[in-house]
Amino acid sequence: MLFQPINKNYHEFCIERDPELCINCKVCVRQCSYEAHYWDEARQKVMHDNTKCIGCHRCEALCPTAALNIVKKPSDFRTNSLWRPVFLQNIYKQADTGGVLLAGMGSPVDIPVYWDRMLLDASQVTNPSIDPLREPMELKTFLGAKPRKVELATDKKTGKVSLKTKLTPQLELDVPIMFAAMSFGAINFNLHRAMARAATECGTYYNTGEGGLHKSLYKYGEHTIVQVASGRFGVHRDYLRAGAGIEIKVGQGAKPGIGGHLPGEKINDKVSETRMVPIGSDAISPAPHHDIYSIEDLLQLIYALKEASEYKAPISVKIAAVHNVAAIASGIARAGADIITVDGMRGGTGAAPAMIRDNVGIPIELALAQVDQRLRDEGIRNNVSIVAAGGIRCSGDVIKAIALGADAVYIGTATLIAVGCTICGRCYTGKCPWGIATNDPKLSKRQNPDIAAKKLSNLIHAWGHEIEEMLGGMGLNSIESLRGNRDKLRGIGLSDTELDILGIKHAGR
Amino acid sequence: MKRVYPDKEYCIGCHLCEVACITAHSKSKDVIIAFREEQGKDGLTACKKVFEKGDICVAISCRHCDEPSCVAACISGGLHKDPETGRTVYDREKCVGCWSCLMACPYGAIKRHPTENKIVKCDLCEGREGGPACVAACPNQALKYEER
Ligand code: SF4
Ligand code: SF4
Ligand code: SF4
Ligand code: SF4
Numbered sequence: 132m133l134f135q136p137i138n139k140n141y142h143e144f145c146i147e148r149d150p151e152l153c154i155n156c157k158v159c160v161r162q163c164s165y166e167a168h169y170w171d172e173a174r175q176k177v178m179h180d181n182t183k184c185i186g187c188h189r190c191e192a193l194c195p196t197a198a199l200n201i202v203k204k205p206s207d208f209r210t211n212s213l214w215r216p217v218f219l220q221n222i223y224k225q226a227d228t229g230g231v232l233l234a235g236m237g238s239p240v241d242i243p244v245y246w247d248r249m250l251l252d253a254s255q256v257t258n259p260s261i262d263p264l265r266e267p268m269e270l271k272t273f274l275g276a277k278p279r280k281v282e283l284a285t286d287k288k289t290g291k292v293s294l295k296t297k298l299t300p301q302l303e304l305d306v307p308i309m310f311a312a313m314s315f316g317a318i319n320f321n322l323h324r325a326m327a328r329a330a331t332e333c334g335t336y337y338n339t340g341e342g343g344l345h346k347s348l349y350k351y352g353e354h355t356i357v358q359v360a361s362g363r364f365g366v367h368r369d370y371l372r373a374g375a376g377i378e379i380k381v382g383q384g385a386k387p388g389i390g391g392h393l394p395g396e397k398i399n400d401k402v403s404e405t406r407m408v409p410i411g412s413d414a415i416s417p418a419p420h421h422d423i424y425s426i427e428d429l430l431q432l433i434y435a436l437k438e439a440s441e442y443k444a445p446i447s448v449k450i451a452a453v454h455n456v457a458a459i460a461s462g463i464a465r466a467g468a469d470i471i472t473v474d475g476m477r478g479g480t481g482a483a484p485a486m487i488r489d490n491v492g493i494p495i496e497l498a499l500a501q502v503d504q505r506l507r508d509e510g511i512r513n514n515v516s517i518v519a520a521g522g523i524r525c526s527g528d529v530i531k532a533i534a535l536g537a538d539a540v541y542i543g544t545a546t547l548i549a550v551g552c553t554i555c556g557r558c559y560t561g562k563c564p565w566g567i568a569t570n571d572p573k574l575s576k577r578q579n580p581d582i583a584a585k586k587l588s589n590l591i592h593a594w595g596h597e598i599e600e601m602l603g604g605m606g607l608n609s610i611e612s613l614r615g616n617r618d619k620l621r622g623i624g625l626s627d628t629e630l631d632i633l634g635i636k637h638a639g640r
Numbered sequence: 641m642k643r644v645y646p647d648k649e650y651c652i653g654c655h656l657c658e659v660a661c662i663t664a665h666s667k668s669k670d671v672i673i674a675f676r677e678e679q680g681k682d683g684l685t686a687c688k689k690v691f692e693k694g695d696i697c698v699a700i701s702c703r704h705c706d707e708p709s710c711v712a713a714c715i716s717g718g719l720h721k722d723p724e725t726g727r728t729v730y731d732r733e734k735c736v737g738c739w740s741c742l743m744a745c746p747y748g749a750i751k752r753h754p755t756e757n758k759i760v761k762c763d764l765c766e767g768r769e770g771g772p773a774c775v776a777a778c779p780n781q782a783l784k785y786e787e788r
Binding site for chain 1: 649650651652653654655656659660671672675676694695777779780781782
């Protein structure tokens with residue numbers, strides 16, 4: 132325990148065990164996947180090694196006597212606003228290893244969260260609010276290209292009117308919230324199954340991520356969006372036809388410009404079968420699609436996928452929120468995509484180089500406002516739906532995203548938090564103590580799909596109710612009336628430039 | 641009859657069911673007193689045992705079998721089948737500590753009392769409001785108390 136190399140002493144957490152409460156039941160010993168707790172034979176009691184704790188709080192949650200408290204290590208470095216402790220710790224690590232620093236989950240960096248700088252409107256007197264418990268509220272959302280105008284045909288003999296305009300395929304959502312792309316492999320089968328079940332129960336969609344779709348989940352296909360990413364893992368005709376929608380992943384908010392890497396340890400027999408890669412081999416998805424170097428190339432892939440799905444599934448293109456995102460989105464819309472997903476820099480991931488995660492990309496709020504505005508200005512907003520992702524934390528964020536121009540949102544990190552994730556950020560180790568980002572059979576059991584599916588659908592239902600309440604408060608009875616309705620938003624403490632980018636007025640105006 | 645069914649698929653081997661069992665069968669009904677005092681003094685033990693091998697864990701307790709081998713093996717009448725509730729009932733007074741039941745049980749669901757010549761066996765938390773304590777405590781719903 133003692134006499135650690137110097138960098139070991141800069142561990143982040145300390146385990147506090149209240150000796151009055153601890154009954155030495157060893158539950159903490161069995162729950163800690165980092166082996167920070169152990170049974171000390173000599174002392175005949177449970178002991179711990181602070182240097183091993185990564186702060187997942189699993190032991191704390193399961194201790195039957197609430198004897199544990201996981202705290203930040205109280206001894207800190209000398210206060211220095213330039214050399215914050217994280218920089219020192221990183222340098223110590225890299226001086227030892229010479230390697231790239233990896234990180235899991237979204238960036239913890241303190242960049243402005245514009246959701247928190249925007250306030251919603253509420254109606255008073257003249258345009259009264261609506262009580263969602265008494266009046267019907269419509270959250271139904273359709274994703275896909277909408278016709279510019281609708282033509283009707285009248286049958287000369289019967290006088291019956293029918294729709295002449297041919298509608299493109301749509302995804303029908305009962306609430307404007309979907310489960311974001313998280314691949315089977317990055318998260319385990321229990322959770323993939325739970326997401327599929329919850330999406331089906333809530334009338335929404337989950338996204339396979341880049342990992343294929345296990346055959347046993349094809350039955351949830353009507354609520355599945357299948358992803359095609361650069362590695363093309365698990366992509367074949369039946370897969371493309373199994374989902375209700377297809378998403379081409381170009382970029383990811385948590386690591387724009389970076390490919391994916393699923394370490395060999397996570398590739399068990401089931402993952403191998405689904406991804407079509409050998410057991411135990413690393414699955415590396417390159418940063419670029421090697422057949423896409425221009426909008427024309429993207430167009431070809433979009434139409435290849437439309438062909439493959441017999442024009443029955445809308446095609447989405449997912450990009451990371453980066454500089455000039457609006458122009459990129461315009462190109463994607465013109466290439467024939469039905470849906471554009473914009474993923475902001477606060478999106479989560481299983482593993483990313485920490486420097487990329489914390490320094491590349493832009494917040495989703497700014498990207499979303501710009502994409503919506505640009506598509507409107509160009510008169511092509513109806514050609515595509517916009518899905519916003521990357522750091523949606525609550526129903527308030529959802530409703531603000533919709534007022535800023537999104538048709539729907541994806542939730543990823545919130546989905547994982549619902550089933551226990553404490554954002555410990557060690558997803559890349561394969562030792563996820565909550566049984567989420569792991570395929571270790573002993574750990575993935577910690578997710579009972581019955582419990583997980585229930586929690587996920589509870590979350591969606593709860594947010595749905597809150598959205599109805601907020602809409603009612605604004606005097607609106609359908610989510611459609613809020614979409615892109617920026618007059619319902621006001622900024623607080625934002626500069627003129629920020630207000631201009633978001634396209635909203637300052638509070639008080 | 642309703643029985644406790646373990647699910648090895650989702651048992652995470654935390655042993656919280658045993659903690660709950662001990663507390664439910666303690667005099668104090670207080671987890672800390674039960675472990676600190678009653679365990680050592682009175683030999684308080686869980687009626688159930690979590691078996692583990694590799695990734696597989698499963699929490700076993702008396703199955704309250706329809707035709708219990710333990711009852712057939714019992715030489716003193718310490719175990720009998722309650723025809724009304726269907727439970728396999730243990731009468732501590734009559735038990736002579738011969739361990740016949742322990743050897744007869746095909747599930748290994750009967751334990752020796754650590755300090756006395758008696759056995760320890762699941763009584764489905766008779767009289768406990770909310771049913772068996774282990775089922776209520778299991779964090780992963782790996783125990784189900786139901787009719788099958
Ligand atoms: S789980 Fe709690 S009571 Fe049990 S040994 Fe650990 S700290 Fe002690
Ligand atoms: S379970 Fe998590 S919080 Fe508890 S000691 Fe282990 S790493 Fe630390
Ligand atoms: S998924 Fe698991 S490893 Fe990753 S942050 Fe959440 S709890 Fe930690
Ligand atoms: S409490 Fe549940 S999960 Fe834990 S050991 Fe007992 S049966 Fe298994």
